[in-house]
Amino acid sequence: MIRTEDIKKSFGENDVLKGISTEFYAGKPNLIIGSSGAGKTVLLKLLIGLFKPTSGKVYYDDTDLFSLDDDALREVRMKVGMLFQGNALFDSMTVGENIRFPMDMFTNKSLGEKEKRVDEVLEMVNMEGINDRFPSEVSGGMQKRVGIARAMVLEPKYLFCDEPNSGLDPKTSILIDELINDLTHHNKITTVINTHDMNSVMGIGENIVLLKDGNLVWQGNKNEVLESDEQVLQEFIFASPFLRRLREDALKQRHAHE
């Protein structure tokens, strides 16, 4: 579990986060949503420790992330996997070498053991047999999966995904969501996903945090999204007339069943 306590972050005069206190649960996909400029990416980077807060605390279970020295912080980070918006795969390395890199750096496994683990994680993301291809030789969706495979290779306790669906077609987006959801439940990891994608919210949102202008304005799950009459939530998620109609239909159907 990851917990934040009154996290504030300012860049000069600009207060980007104005005091976020929340929890991200283990074994569940935790989604951070909000419009552009709401502070989602800053919150995610604070959770990972790439930014330091102006004030407030981030706890990984009982460990205060920002009280750690550099070595201890690196120890914690070895339990963290991250899928970047642009994948951040190393262009000069093959897919296999990309996935193997964290093992090369931090384990004493033999080459055979490392290759075996690479095959395992590639199988986990349904991407067997592309070990020798370069990132530029595979599609955007495949790159996302390779990014997930690399994030999972050291069996992390915490997984962070920054806009995992950006640039993907709806079908591939759903596949990526399902993959992240399965890995989260199967491995009981704390997954935090920063997303704009409403399919993700309604598909895998077991704990959703809505940010607006640097404040946490709503928290709940995908069922509560549908039921809630909170204006700020409805304005953001069901922004178009088409989505509002869909919501009304879904609620009617649900009430008819009840």
Place this chain on the structure above:
Amino acid sequence: MVIDNMLYNVGRYVSLLRSAVARPEKFSMYYKETMRQMDAIGVGSVFIVLLISVFIGMVTAVQFADQLGDSFVPSYYIGYIVRDITIIEMAPTITCLVLAGKVGSNLAAEIGGMRQKEHIDAMEIMGVNTAAYLIMPKIIAAVVVIPMLVAIAAFVSIVGGYLSTVVPGSLSHTEYVLGLRSFFVPRYVFMMFVKAAVFAFLLTSVSCYMGYYVKGGSIELGEASTSAVVVSNVLILVFDFLIALLLT
């Protein structure tokens, strides 16, 4: 404002270098990266160094041959002058100025590109000390191979001087070789290697610093690359003077 900015950059540069001096997470990975950099910086720069140094040697010899032509200075002095100018100044300084352009801009662009594509963030999150992994192998590689390149440059320059004076017949083989063997001061060779090592450290560390903290897009990356070359060149010239003051 300019002084504030300069002090800020010096502080951040020193802080980055301090972070870069750390125990490697895995020695074999650092060794592999150092070897890769030695190949890129050393082998990758041999041709340009050969080309430049042979011409510098030829020009130096021709110019001095012309200037000393009607004087009472013995003609074998041309070999002596080419040798000392090459060893003391031309080989270390000109070679490193050229390498600041070739290697320095390349390093700044490589690390800056990694910063922009979030590769550095990805490594940080994995737990890698990126300052150490990305910078230290490059500095070690440069400090080892650039003095070798400078030694090659000195030799080739002297050969260039021979080619441009002895081959056309303006000087005899015996005179040129006599000049090369005259008034030799071994300390100058030591000075050449000191300069080469110091310049190598400066051009790699400054270029890595410029790339490591790049922000923005392709324009900023280009600016970082240019700054890497300009700042490295200025520092090489300043330290050239300081080393000359200290060691002569």
